[in-house]
Every structure is written in structure tokens, then in C-alpha cells.
Amino acid sequence: MKKQHEKIKVKNTIVEIDGDEMTRVMWKMVKDKLLLPYLDMKPEYYDLGLKKRDETNDQITIEAANAIKKHGVGVKCATITPNKDRIKEYNLKKEWPSPNGTIRAILDGTVFRSPILTKNIMPGVRNWKKPIQIGRHAYGDVYKNQEIRVPGPGKGELMFTPSDGGQPIKLTIQDFKGPGIIQGIHNTDKSIGSFAKACFTYALDQKVDLWFATKDTISKTYDARFRQIFQEEFENNWKKKYEDAGIEYFFTLIDDAVARIMKSEGGMLWACKNYDGDVMSDMLGSAYGSLAMMTSVLVSPEGFFEYEAAHGTVQKHYYKYLKGEKTSSNPMALIFAWTGALKKRGELDNTPDVVEFAKKLEEASIETVEGGIMTGDLMKVATPNPKNKQVYTEEFIDAIADRLKKKL
Ligand code: NAP
Ligand code: MG
Numbered sequence: 199m200k201k202q203h204e205k206i207k208v209k210n211t212i213v214e215i216d217g218d219e220m221t222r223v224m225w226k227m228v229k230d231k232l233l234l235p236y237l238d239m240k241p242e243y244y245d246l247g248l249k250k251r252d253e254t255n256d257q258i259t260i261e262a263a264n265a266i267k268k269h270g271v272g273v274k275c276a277t278i279t280p281n282k283d284r285i286k287e288y289n290l291k292k293e294w295p296s297p298n299g300t301i302r303a304i305l306d307g308t309v310f311r312s313p314i315l316t317k318n319i320m321p322g323v324r325n326w327k328k329p330i331q332i333g334r335h336a337y338g339d340v341y342k343n344q345e346i347r348v349p350g351p352g353k354g355e356l357m358f359t360p361s362d363g364g365q366p367i368k369l370t371i372q373d374f375k376g377p378g379i380i381q382g383i384h385n386t387d388k389s390i391g392s393f394a395k396a397c398f399t400y401a402l403d404q405k406v407d408l409w410f411a412t413k414d415t416i417s418k419t420y421d422a423r424f425r426q427i428f429q430e431e432f433e434n435n436w437k438k439k440y441e442d443a444g445i446e447y448f449f450t451l452i453d454d455a456v457a458r459i460m461k462s463e464g465g466m467l468w469a470c471k472n473y474d475g476d477v478m479s480d481m482l483g484s485a486y487g488s489l490a491m492m493t494s495v496l497v498s499p500e501g502f503f504e505y506e507a508a509h510g511t512v513q514k515h516y517y518k519y520l521k522g523e524k525t526s527s528n529p530m531a532l533i534f535a536w537t538g539a540l541k542k543r544g545e546l547d548n549t550p551d552v553v554e555f556a557k558k559l560e561e562a563s564i565e566t567v568e569g570g571i572m573t574g575d576l577m578k579v580a581t582p583n584p585k586n587k588q589v590y591t592e593e594f595i596d597a598i599a600d601r602l603k604k605k606l
Pocket of ligand 1 (some may be wrong): 551
């Protein structure tokens with residue numbers, strides 16, 4: 199038994215990336231009430247609040263990403279991606295790019311999302327008992343395309359010209375008799391390969407089966423290449439490890455995958471091509487109840503991890519907060535971003551007491567919701583119960599702190 203005042207030591211550095219608006223407000227509460235009283239840790243702090251990014255010409259974002267490369271584990275608050283309105287609101291020098299995009303490009307990572315499940319929030323699909331996690335390929339396809347609005351009759355062609363002066367390859371897409379549309383998309387072996395590596399790494403880390411699906415019966419070159427790269431990666435680097443861990447790599451057609459997912463009890467990592475991942479992660483997010491119950495982790499092929507909430511800065515709540523109103527914003531995904539980072543840190547450092555603390559904090563959070571104390575977003579979707587009570591953010595965090603104290 200540890201004495202009350204003895205703090206748990208986090209041996210190596212966690213890179214802490216602060217952010218904006220309501221999530222910045224909640225971030226501080228989570229640290230002050232749930233982490234710092236119990237943990238002896240010295241995170242390396244990067245302020246990615248929009249003001250600081252503007253002051254440093256966004257260098258701070260690059261530094262934060264490099265710090266994750268150095269230390270291996272980071273945790274990030276939500277940040278504003280500026281648009282025209284934000285330029286005015288924050289008097290910015292320019293429209294800085296999305297910090298998540300910058301960090302993802304530096305770490306060459308894949309984003310995995312997982313829902314936080316509680317007994318009193320039933321998923322939209324009754325038979326889903328375990329979390330379905332999604333890994334979305336974040337490069338190419340329709341997100342980096344060229345399109346032509348075909349004005350009238352003519353020939354649409356697909357052409358590749360080799361840099362070494364070799365013969366161009368040319369295919370007819372369509373002989374148009376009238377107006378229409380054409381689209382050109384691409385991907386690279388390198389990007390698909392990193393995506394595959396990240397998915398195999400993450401599923402093994404989580405000890406869950408990996409599912410992947412394409413439409414290679416129709417797209418016999420493009421989608422087929424995705425399937426081949428995954429298969430080769432599996433056979434060359436993972437087969438034995440997966441057997442030892444008692445997990446599977448399973449490939450099927452995308453429509454079959456969707457049908458099977460709906461009938462499954464969950465518990466797999468679903469690797470999705472870029473568009474499939476865009477669509478399916480929003481479907482899962484809403485089926486599991488609330489955006490604030492979805493966590494997200496960026497995993498690089500070299501094994502760096504950055505944990506965050508899947509939601510944004512909850513701007514509307516922040517404007518209320520600025521007017522002095524209390525809000526019932528939900529900090530669950532932020533808490534789980536921290537516990538994810540702490541568990542990973544503890545695992546890498548071989549400090550089981552840090553992992554244990556993170557698990558207890560997760561239990562305390564889930565039990566608080568299951569005990570009926572919850573924020574407004576959850577009240578709308580929880581199984582009705584006279585015990586259910588909507589509380590403000592700070593009260594919610596205090597209730598978690600009470601439970602946590604009893605567990606330690
Ligand atoms: P958002 O912050 O995710 O919020 C959208 C709506 O979802 C909120 O208005 C709220 O609904 C609900 N919601 C989200 N998180 C919640 C929470 N923790 N507790 C309770 N309700 C929650 O998205 P947004 O308003 O479109 O974007 C705001 C800013 O976030 C933008 O500047 C955007 O650039 C940024 N963003 C950042 C990230 C990131 O850093 N990872 C991701 C997405 C967006 P109600 O208003 O109905 O209560
Ligand atoms: Mg989307």
C-alpha cells in the first residue's frame with residue numbers, strides 16, 4: 199500500500215501539447231484534479247494554442263512533433279485549424295495549416311480511433327459489445343485528386359509518362375458522346391506500406407484482430423495493390439507474431455466487411471482506405487453515442503504514439519464559458535488521451551504502477567458515468583434512469599476524482 203502523499207513516478211518524458219478554447223480549459227482541470235495530485239511527472243510542454251503558433255510562425259508545432267520523435271509518447275489537446283474567421287478573431291499573420299496535418303506529416307503516422315464504452319450508453323447496433331476501432335489511411339485517393347467537368351463529346355484518357363524517357367502508358371477512360379465528369383486519383387507503394395505497418399503494429403499492441411477490405415474484384419490494379427501490400431507485409435513481418443498473440447489478419451471485400459461488422463460483436467481493428475475511413479469513422483462515432491466518447495491515437499511506423507481526443511475545441515461551449523456561464527462539456531476523451539499516453543509510457547519504461555494508475559483513472563471515469571453522473575451530451579443518449587444527473591464539467595471531474603481517490 200502506498201501512503202497518501204507518495205506520488206507515482208513517471209520515469210521518462212511525455213510530450214504535452216496544449217491547445218485551444220474549451221478543451222484547453224478542460225485540459226487544465228484534468229491535470230490539476232486527476233493527474234498532478236497523484237503523479238510525479240515532468241512533461242515537456244508545448245503550447246500549440248493559436249496565439250503561440252502565430253507568435254512562433256508555427257515553429258512550435260514542428261518542435262512538438264520532433265519532441266514526440268525524440269521521446270516516443272505525446273498527448274495532445276484539440277487545436278483550432280484557422281480559417282478566415284479565426285484570422286480576424288485572433289488577428290493572425292496568416293492562415294496557419296492544421297497542426298494535426300503538420301504533426302502527421304512529420305511522424306508519417308496513421309490515425310486510429312476507438313470508442314469509450316459504458317454499460318448505460320448502448321451502441322446504436324445492439325450486438326456491438328466490444329469497441330470497434332478504425333485505422334484510416336490518411337493519404338491520397340479522392341483526397342488528392344484531379345477532376346474534369348467534361349463539357350461535351352470527346353475522349354477522356356489516363357496517361358503516365360515515365361521520368362526516364364520510357365514509353366508513356368495511355369488508356370482510354372471513356373469516349374464521351376456528351377457532357378460528363380472524369381476523376382484522376384493516385385496512391386504510392388510507400389504510403390500504403392507505412393499504413394499497413396502502422397495497422398499491423400497497432401492491432402498487435404492492442405491484441406485485437408486486424409480486418410482490411412478493398413474492392414479488388416472491381417478495381418483489379420488499384421485496390422488490388424492495397425491488398426497485395428497488406429498481404430506481403432503480413433507474411434514477411436507479422437504472421438508468427440500474430441499466431442503467438444492469438445490474433446488474426448482477415449481480408450475481405452469492403453461490402454462484405456460492412457455486413458460482417460454490423461453483425462459482429464466488435465473487438466477488431468478495421469483498417470480502412472481513406473474514403474472508407476472518413477465515412478465509417480463518423481458512422482461509428484455516432485453509433486457509439488457521442489463525439490466526446492471517441493479517442494484517437496496517431497501511430498508512426500517507427501513506433502511513436504500521440505494520443506488525443508477525436509473531437510475539436512468545442513467552440514460554442516467556449517463562448518458560453520467566456521461569458522461566465524458554466525458548461526457541461528465532456529472531458530472523457532481528453533482524460534483517455536492522458537491515460538493512453540500514461541499506459542504507453544509505463545509500458546515502454548517498464549513501470550507497471552504508472553499503467554495501473556492509468557487503468558484506475560479510466561475505471562473511475564467509466565464508473566462515474568455508469569453511476570449516473572454525466573455531462574449533457576451523454577444525458578441525451580444514456581439509458582433513462584432516475585439516478586441520472588446532468589452536471590457541469592468541473593463537477594463531473596470532481597466526481598471522477600472522488601472515485602479515483604478511493605481506488606488508490
Ligand atoms: P467540435 O469541437 O468537435 O464540436 C462540435 C460539436 O460537438 C460541439 O458544438 C458539441 O455539440 C459537440 N461536442 C464535441 N466535443 C464535445 C465535448 N467534449 N463535450 C460535449 N460536446 C461536445 O467541432 P467544431 O465546433 O466543428 O470545431 C471547433 C474547432 O475545433 C475548430 O476550430 C476546428 O478547427 C477544431 N478541430 C480540432 C480538432 C483537433 O485538434 N483534433 C478536430 C476537429 C476540429 P453541442 O454544441 O450540440 O453541444
Ligand atoms: Mg468525415
